[in-house]
Amino acid sequence: EPEVTQTPSHQVTQMGQEVILRCVPISNHLYFYWYRQILGQKVEFLVSFYNNEISEKSEIFDDQFSVERPDGSNFTLKIRSTKLEDSAMYFCATQKRTGGAEKLFFGSGTQLSVL
């Protein structure tokens, strides 16, 4: 089965630093998402992205967060100035969306630790 690839698998950073998390979506998928999960608990929606723009974002996704697909391949999540509470597992997910209900394909995640 096709896979969503995320890099790095682990990222340790100092508070206030910028981080960029990378995702390579499945090639024919059109919708991209970022979710985060703190300490194996609830899975929280951050943002959805379609046709090179944000289609929806949550209240968590404030001005410190941004997403882009700079080269038509990688889909990135940037946190400009990290806070301690940004420590979490960040998951990229993609979806084909040719019509009707469809499942999400998740990457294996990036564990972000902010010190």
Add this chain to the structure above:
Amino acid sequence: SQQGEEDPQALSIQEGENATMNCSYKTSINNLQWYRQNSGRGLVHLILIRSNEREKHSGRLRVTLDTSKKSSSLLITASRAADTASYFCAFEGGATNKLIFGTGTLLAVQP
């Protein structure tokens, strides 16, 4: 909150027994999905049920949906130690295309 609620939070059973997990939500939905997560890994899709469906089967999995009660259940029959994982419901509703996840059930199947 839009988030779904699952119960139980944790479930421990013996191999061969059935496991039932329940999910409740508050909004109208287009479909409801169940995902599995092994510790420290990504989520893997298990099964999807549309809002006009009441029951669906896939192998040892059985999902029911009651839109009048805004609830769903996932039944895993004849459980195996390899079924040990966290299970999350997720629903898509209204004009949005995002999935909202439940709080999850941690299933431990003892050999």
